[in-house]
Amino acid sequence: MSTSYDLVIRGGTLVTHDGIGPGDVGVRDGRIVEVGQLRGADGGEVIDATGLHVLPGIIDTQVHFREPGNEHKEDLESGTRAAVMGGVTAVFEMPNTNPLTTTEDALNDKLARADGRAWSDYAFYVGATTDNAESLRELETLPGCCGIKIFMGSSTGSLLVPDDDSLRRVLESCRRRVAVHAEDEERLKARSHIAAEGAHPRAHPDWRDVETAFNATRRLISLAEELRRRVHVLHVTTADEAAYLAEHKDVASVEVTPQHLTLEAPDCYERLGAFAQMNPPIREAHHREGLWNAIAQGVVDVIGSDHAPHTREEKDQVYPNTPSGMPGVQTLLPLMLNHVSEGRLSLLRLTDLLCEGPNRLFGIVGKGRLAVGYDADVTLVDLAASREITDDWVAAKCGWTPFAGMTVTGWPVGTIIRGRSVMRDGQLMNEPSGQVMRFYEGAGP
Ligand code: DOR
Numbered sequence: 001m002s003t004s005y006d007l008v009i010r011g012g013t014l015v016t017h018d019g020i021g022p023g024d025v026g027v028r029d030g031r032i033v034e035v036g037q038l039r040g041a042d043g044g045e046v047i048d049a050t051g052l053h054v055l056p057g058i059i060d061t062q063v064h065f066r067e068p069g070n071e072h073k074e075d076l077e078s079g080t081r082a083a084v085m086g087g088v089t090a091v092f093e094m095p096n097t098n099p100l101t102t103t104e105d106a107l108n109d110k111l112a113r114a115d116g117r118a119w120s121d122y123a124f125y126v127g128a129t130t131d132n133a134e135s136l137r138e139l140e141t142l143p144g145c146c147g148i149k150i151f152m153g154s155s156t157g158s159l160l161v162p163d164d165d166s167l168r169r170v171l172e173s174c175r176r177r178v179a180v181h182a183e184d185e186e187r188l189k190a191r192s193h194i195a196a197e198g199a200h201p202r203a204h205p206d207w208r209d210v211e212t213a214f215n216a217t218r219r220l221i222s223l224a225e226e227l228r229r230r231v232h233v234l235h236v237t238t239a240d241e242a243a244y245l246a247e248h249k250d251v252a253s254v255e256v257t258p259q260h261l262t263l264e265a266p267d268c269y270e271r272l273g274a275f276a277q278m279n280p281p282i283r284e285a286h287h288r289e290g291l292w293n294a295i296a297q298g299v300v301d302v303i304g305s306d307h308a309p310h311t312r313e314e315k316d317q318v319y320p321n322t323p324s325g326m327p328g329v330q331t332l333l334p335l336m337l338n339h340v341s342e343g344r345l346s347l348l349r350l351t352d353l354l355c356e357g358p359n360r361l362f363g364i365v366g367k368g369r370l371a372v373g374y375d376a377d378v379t380l381v382d383l384a385a386s387r388e389i390t391d392d393w394v395a396a397k398c399g400w401t402p403f404a405g406m407t408v409t410g411w412p413v414g415t416i417i418r419g420r421s422v423m424r425d426g427q428l429m430n431e432p433s434g435q436v437m438r439f440y441e442g443a444g445p
Pocket of ligand 1: 156308325326
């Protein structure tokens with residue numbers, strides 16, 4: 001074992017595969033080379049983590065950063081800046097940009113745009129369409145691609161795979177786990193009168209009701225089982241789907257969002273109007289309890305923020321002209337740490353959902369564990385810190401969060417990516433140096 005380090009994170013409480021306890025982390029060349037009581041001499045930089053918890057870098061597997069096409073809402077620089085401000089070290093970005101990320105050229109364009117501007121590490125989803133279904137096998141293995149994304153129901157942007165024949169073609173084509181927005185397009189169309197001009201945003205979960213989500217999830221799972229494909233059901237919102245998916249874990253992995261675990265209808269629509277509007281919607285408290293139960297039972301695999309920013313002006317229009325989605329990459333960890341503080345889940349379950357889960361599901365090379373040989377991606381948190389979430393703190397371009405005014409206990413105070421500090425105590429450090437992630441099932445090392 002070598003005795004020199006570029007960086008030592010000293011004196012913190014480590015959250016690792018082996019449990020939670022005191023220890024140090026030794027880093028060389030951007031990788032973890034020792035964990036525990038360090039045997040070697042101190043090298044270059046020392047970070048004093050006394051009083052802090054040292055977590056594996058937080059991975060957000062669902063963000064919409066809007067570039068290219070809607071940079072007035074967000075771009076790859078501002079979105080990844082918001083990420084590291086919230087303790088997130090790596091993101092998977094969604095394909096409903098303009099143009100859509102549905103071709104190799106569009107993927108390469110995003111990779112070129114992120115190079116030198118991204119604060120966090122990154123990878124991009126490629127969107128499935130009825131036109132590119134047969135090319136998805138090649139597209140999903142391109143460098144920088146974290147997988148394929150399907151929209152079964154219309155949401156922001158024009159990506160859509162609405163019918164079972166097209167869905168079958170997509171699933172037949174892919175080999176990697178396919179991420180799916182499960183809302184039933186036919187039912188959305190048939191019920192669109194519920195979201196008539198001038199309706200209150202509280203109508204949103206009536207229009208996009210439980211059956212809209214559950215129908216799509218059932219259709220998806222039945223095809224996945226027939227074709228023996230792995231599917232990742234994004235932002236599950238209903239107790240019904242949570243119970244159903246628990247019986248289909250052989251093909252399905254499950255994501256929930258902090259919004260659906262924290263907010264509830266109708267209260268959020270009364271307080272926030274269209275600022276609480278997202279797809280699939282925030283629902284009543286008993287659905288939220290169903291999602292928490294699925295976390296407790298181990299059914300949920302990952303928490304993704306579904307960071308989907310829109311400007312205040314866009315959200316201030318009259319429903320249903322208001323776009324769906326809310327920012328979340330920066331509040332993901334503070335909200336979830338607060339849930340830990342309130343006893344809804346353990347800190348180990350949190351790192352299971354935000355670090356090891358993404359690694360296990362998507363096969364990310366070298367990320368998701370505080371272990372020797374892995375990238376030195378570390379999130380430092382102060383579990384005792386009590387802070388108010390404010391709009392001023394939001395680095396996302398939209399400048400608002402639905403959680404403004406909420407006081408949380410537990411706060412990210414340091415973001416370290418491949419051994420380099422990019423945030424400490426709310427201040428950005430160094431320059432953007434995010435790199436593209438690699439995948440065991442993607443292009444080779
Ligand atoms: O509310 C949402 N907003 N749901 C989605 O599926 C897309 C997202 C967006 O991109 O705005």
